[in-house]
Amino acid sequence: MALGSKTIQDRSERKFRAAIDRLRGDAGKHKDHRKGDVLITISAVAKEAGMGRSTLHRYPHLCNEIRQISSLAEGHAAVRTTRSGSRSLTNTIKDLRVQIKDLKTQLAQSQEQKIELLVELDKVQRQRPKVVPLKA
Numbered sequence: 001m002a003l004g005s006k007t008i009q010d011r012s013e014r015k016f017r018a019a020i021d022r023l024r025g026d027a028g029k030h031k032d033h034r035k036g037d038v039l040i041t042i043s044a045v046a047k048e049a050g051m052g053r054s055t056l057h058r059y060p061h062l063c064n065e066i067r068q069i070s071s072l073a074e075g076h077a078a079v080r081t082t083r084s085g086s087r088s089l090t091n092t093i094k095d096l097r098v099q100i101k102d103l104k105t106q107l108a109q110s111q112e113q114k115i116e117l118l119v120e121l122d123k124v125q126r127q128r129p130k131v132v133p134l135k136a
Contacts, residue, residue: 012055016062019048024069040069 022028023044026036030048038044045066046053057063 009058012049012051013059013062015049015051016045016056016059019045020062020066020069023048040066042066 020040023033023038023040026038028034028036028038028048030050032038033044033048042053042056042063045062046056049056
């Protein structure tokens, strides 16, 4: 093997390894990976590295590592879904509690306003002269 191809192989392997590390850390640079939580697959790693899948397949040890990461991720997917689901439920409960508090405050203000209006109506009715019907 020529010295130049060894350097290219080392550079390619470093790119793939860096891509795996970025994807594991939810720090992908590729436009499809910037949001994080990417399933780490051979395609995703190749795309993140900016290289082809066929090039990645020249590194069977990396492909095996990617497959292991992927199978572990699938195993933990149920746990992750449950955790994120309970987190979103917790956030929903917090939001609803805030909303209930706001609604109770609005209700109390409306009740106070109703009492004030009833008192004012009573005053107006007392000040109004009594109308006596005329007898014909």
